[in-house]
Amino acid sequence: MDKRDFDYVLPEASIAQAPLAERRASRLLALDRQSGAVDDRRVVDLPALLDPHDLLVFNDTRVLAARMHGHKATGGAVEVMLERILDSRRLTAKIRANKPPRAEAEIRIGDYRLSVAARHGELYTLALDGDASVHDLLDAHGHMPLPPYIRRPDEITDRERYQTVWARHDGAVAAPTAGLHFDEVLLDALAARGVNFGYVTLHVGSGTYQRLREGDVRQQTLHAERLQVDALLCEQAAAARAAGGRVIAVGTTAVRSLETAARANGDQLGPYQGETQLFLKPGDTFHAVDAIFTNFHEPQSSLLMLISAFAGRDNVLAAYAHAVEAGYRFLSYGDAMLIR
Structure with a gap:
């Protein structure tokens, strides 16, 4: 398995250099991971795309001025x-x-x-x-640690916008960017729909931008990041599934948190505190996640491989090609996907 198997053409103009004025104003590409069908939506449509008893799992790390x-x-x-x-x-x-x-x-x-x-x-x-x-x-x-593909100095507004509204545990040096699309208005609409919220903590490290080496990616490891999944979240996930709902990870950091905790507990979601170097690739099984809300990721990246492991490489690359053609905004300050 080579990183070039996960390549696509990302025009420089497609990389968002600044956030939109309103968090929930982004576009949303819904991808059916079974059929590969895509649907162009908006993030404000998310309540209509989710069901009562679904559980959204957020990463509540807080980005340091690193x-x-x-x-x-x-x-x-x-x-x-x-x-x-x-x-x-x-x-x-x-x-x-x-x-x-x-x-x-x-x-x-x-x-x-x-x-x-x-x-x-x-x-x-x-x-x-x-x-x-x-x-x-x-x-x-300290300055906010904007990603290297954002080619401008950080501004005072980034201290608020490069941070989720629920951030509470200091420790990250990069934002869990899928969460940047949520504001209080959207959270209230989701709660009114009957969607529940849970939290994990994964302190994102600068290694999240690390390039994979040449050669078989199955022989490579990722940087270590600190992680905590507590018993309350595990109880919420079990209750959601018992009621017919889904566990929906908001961002790849939430995916890695849940799947690390499951692997540490015999492939059943359970409490976990420690480090993770989990590298999810096509062929790996998901034990704790039913759907993913995520941003668009860089070509040849471990995060694109994670999404491909969940939805299928061909489905993901076809969806990305559609997104580029349709003018979606990519990467940290860009638009979002819902993969279900």
Whole structure:
């Protein structure tokens, strides 16, 4: 299985560079994963496409202002991309600089000073000098970590729009973007329809943009991300199915959360807390998810493979070709799909 099997032509003009003024204003492509039939709809139509007792599962991680700009003691410019906060004074990060910093090298970000404590592959462990905390540093100098295919600097409006309305647990360095389409008006309409809501937490890492290597993708692994699925969500999922409803994952992070938790509990959804590197590809079985609400994903990406595993590669690529032709907006700030 090669990543080129999941390629498609994505014009640069199709990649959304900014969000729409209203979250629920996006278009929605409904895909029947059995027949491959597609239907052009709007996100505001979602209540009519779901049934009473369906359970929407959201990822409630909160995106940190994870991108920082500074310089080395020698004067060279540095970009620090937070990966994970280890404690109040230490973090792991990716560093972009003309020359990789050496052990114990100093990085200055405004009035803050960080020292390189260790390096593991592309990740550096940085220690913050002085009395300030990592959160103080992010509050003072952090920028929203927009994806690399959004070719503009972040703006103050991104602090609200590159965040779901239910975000509550700090830890992500990329947004669970399928959730960006929901606002309070849409949530109220879904609740009035009899749709229920549940939450998992998966702290999305910067590795979500990692390119797959050449060769057989079945021999490759994904980056590790922290995850929690609690007992309440598992009870909600069981109740939804008992009442004839579906478990609908909002975003690929929710899919990976539910399917990781199922695999950890004998292929039955159960509580789970830990790390996940789950890489879902065509041929894999889904144990916990009945439908997926998702954005459009990059060519040759692990996320496109996940969707292809759920709906069939040919169905997905045909739907994507239709979406490009019909002028849908792609990727993080783009339009959405409902796959059922």
